[in-house]
Each structure stands twice: as structure tokens, then as C-alpha cells.
Amino acid sequence: xxxxxxxxxxxxxxxxxxxxxxxxxxxxxxxxxxxxxxxxxxxxxxxxxxxxxxxxxxxxxxxxxxxxxxxxxxxxxxxxxxxxxxxxxxxxxxxxxxxxxxxxxxxxxxxxxxxxxxxxxxxxxxxxxxxxxxxxxxxxxxxxxxxxxxxxxxxxxxxxxxxxxxxxxxxxxxxxxxxxxxxxxxxxxxxxxxxxxxxx
Ligand SMILES: O=C(O)CCC(=O)C(=O)O
Numbered sequence: 735x736x737x738x739x740x741x742x743x744x745x746x747x748x749x750x751x752x753x754x755x756x757x758x759x760x761x762x763x764x765x766x767x768x769x770x771x772x773x774x775x776x777x778x779x780x781x782x783x784x785x786x787x788x789x790x791x792x793x794x795x796x797x798x799x800x801x802x803x804x805x806x807x808x809x810x811x812x813x814x815x816x817x818x819x820x821x822x823x824x825x826x827x828x829x830x831x832x833x834x835x836x837x838x839x840x841x842x843x844x845x846x847x848x849x850x851x852x853x854x855x856x857x858x859x860x861x862x863x864x865x866x867x868x869x870x871x872x873x874x875x876x877x878x879x880x881x882x883x884x885x886x887x888x889x890x891x892x893x894x895x896x897x898x899x900x901x902x903x904x905x906x907x908x909x910x911x912x913x914x915x916x917x918x919x920x921x922x923x924x925x926x927x928x929x930x931x932x933x934x
């Protein structure tokens with residue numbers, strides 16, 4: 735396990751071993767059953783290429799009228815609870831008593847990507863965002879605190895965990911592409927990313 739620091743992003747390579755990764759996937763199955771993945775629309779028109787869902791008190795949501803947190807799934811049901819295994823990673827890495835109120839689950843299929851953006855729909859940026867990678871490798875790009883400028887990229891592999899706090903909390907980041915079927919963790923391939931957020 736190695737810990738890297740790039741532009742304030744704390745990157746814990748290999749934080750979760752294969753047993754822990756498999757246990758997390760098992761814990762996420764009931765979440766995906768209760769709150770199926772959906773393809774969010776985006777304000778300017780069109781749809782995101784990732785599919786997503788959430789667990790926790792709030793779920794992140796986007797449609798033609800904007801980005802926000804919602805207290806129920808688009809089909810109307812409450813979001814399921816955040817699995818304990820996920821919460822314990824938050825506690826181990828942040829040491830905080832406060833729990834995250836949202837665990838956003840992004841699923842990247844073969845051609846999915848996520849453009850450079852800031853996570854800024856939360857009320858208090860003094861709390862970090864913790865991001866867990868599972869499945870196929872993803873090329874993660876880190877930019878600056880405003881749009882533009884030079885960027886740096888790193889491949890995130892299954893089991894890597896990134897903590898975005900301090901100067902990294904409002905730094906632009908995104909995923910350019912995945913290496914489809916580079917991992918055998920998910921039977922059908924693809925990449926799952928979990929981001930844990932304190933919302934209120
Ligand atoms: O998939 C990732 O590694 C990043 C996800 C992300 O940036 C987000 O959900 O805001």
C-alpha cells in the first residue's frame with residue numbers, strides 16, 4: 735500500500751485488498767436492488783455517460799433544471815442506508831465523528847467518462863470527500879481550483895481510495911476513460927466509484 739499526494743489529493747493505492755473489495759461489492763448489491771442505476775440528464779441537455787445511484791439520507795441528482803441532492807430516488811423510494819463497510823472506510827481515513835450523508839455510486843460502462851468538475855453542491859467544504867474505486871482501472875485527472883490550466887492524471891485501480899480534503903476539496907477532477915475489462919471484480923466489467931459526502 736502506498737500513499738501519494740498530488741495537488742492535495744491523498745491517493746491511497748491498494749487500500750482495499752481483494753477480500754475487502756469483494757465484501758464491498760456484496761454489500762452494494764442490495765443498494766443497487768433497492769435503488770437501481772439511472773442515467774441522469776444534465777442542465778444543457780443530454781445525459782451523463784455514467785449511470786448512478788446513491789445510498790444515505792441524500793442522493794446526488796441532476797436533470798435539466800440543475801444539480802442537487804434529493805431525498806428520494808427518481809422512482810420515489812427512499813435511498814437505502816450506506817453499508818457499514820463503506821462507513822468504516824470513511825472513519826478510518828478521515829477520523830471524523832460525523833458520518834457522510836450521501837454515498838454516490840457511479841457506474842462506468844465501456845465508454846463512460848466524467849468531465850472535469852468541482853464537487854460543490856454540499857453546504858460545508860471543510861469536510862472531505864472520500865472516493866473509492868472498484869473494478870476496471872480509471873484514468874483520473876486532477877486540475878486546479880478554477881477551470882483551465884495544466885492537469886495531472888493517474889490510473890486508479892480497484893481498491894484505491896482518494897481523499898479530497900483541504901486544497902483538493904474544490905479542485906477540478908474527472909475521469910477520462912476506463913480500461914474496460916482490466917479487472918475481474920465485476921462479472922460484466924466496468925468500474926464502480928463510490929464518493930462519500932457530508933451534505934448539510
Ligand atoms: O469516478 C471517479 O473516480 C470520480 C467521481 C467523481 O468525480 C464524482 O462523483 O464527483
